[in-house]
Amino acid sequence: MEAELSRTAKITSSLIFGGFVLLYVHLYNVLVLKQKRVRSKLQSQGVGGPSPSFLYGNIPEMKKIHLHLRSTTMTSLTDHQHHHHGDGSGGALSHDWPSTVFPHIARWRNEYGPIFMYSRGNIQNLCITDPEMVKEVSLCTSLNLGKPSFLSKERGPLLGQGILSSNGQYWAHQRKITAPEFYLDKVKGMVNLMVESTATMIQSWEAKIENGGGNAEIKVDEDEEFVSRCDLKSLFWKQLCPRGRDILKAQNSSNCHVQGKHWCSWLKACTKQK
Template sequence: MPSLFLLFPFFLGFSLLLYLYTKLWLNPKIIREKLRCQGISGPKPSLFVGNILQMKRLQKEAKKQPRDELSGAHFVGDYTSVIFPHLILWRKAYGQLFLYSIGTTPILHITEPDLVKAVSHCTVFELGRPELIIKARKSLFGEKGIISGGSRKNI
């Protein structure tokens, strides 16, 4: 009987490790491989943090450079080269469609207008909206607008 008491915590710990491995590493890796087979690539993520360290490094480097060198923009209101230099550099390196990760969440970055239109019109109910984003940006957008899906969507 004492062996059962020792076996249960071991089984519980092993199950927890297997769950965390699947959730944090294996599922994002499977998604990346499926997209890579379709020709969609991107920067390689680190374990647990994804591409966040690369983003921070690129933002520090971008602050040292003039904005014109990074984005090629010649107007004052171009904030994307300052706030999102990683997206501009990755778009140059990987094309208009690439995959990057924030934490363990893979994000598909699309800048082709026709593809954005097709995705937003055809699959809006299938994609849904992550609860974390909705809660974080509710004060900015409210319950309607860009981040809402379904019957509350305003065009």
């Protein structure tokens, strides 16, 4: 009896030990070996990049670059305010926003060239900043060249199966529907609408600045989102029914804010006229 219990305990411990070994081998293969194989394939083609750390990849280095940029920006802004104190001049204006939003991309591009690789955790990213290369890739219509799989797997509840995250037949079907709306002849017809909306937005900014005595706080992202929604609604209603212009005028008088029930009633009226 004791011999059987001892043998059962040995078998159980052996199975547990073997399971841990297999789990370790699997994790090592996924987290280390697989990433090394991907990086070695890119390195063999002359693509370099910063060395990643275990598990986190280049995320710690990205945080350091962002913190360094933030500290230097605050220091330069403070020095500028002290230097121009009392003269009424505002802060320095810079249009180099990519280097501010993605400072790690700007630094690595200077170090490793226009094409380099970096990793976010165990996900390897190939960054292409060469315009000609981007153009060549964007012209490829092969379904094999799709979006990263983590967009649909990890961020599926957020992004769904839209054209930004879908692959294969999903992507082909949605592109077939949306592509005709961006043909050159239709895009040319949208220019006047976009110019008119943008001019109105700029005029509102100028009015805010004048009312504020030369200084004003402008939330650019909210205003651009507002203008984009108005442009989309304008295009939709103009194509949907003859009453589109009247609806737009009524909507613009209330700052482009329409309640859901009014939207549904207008939509039903337009579809009936179709």
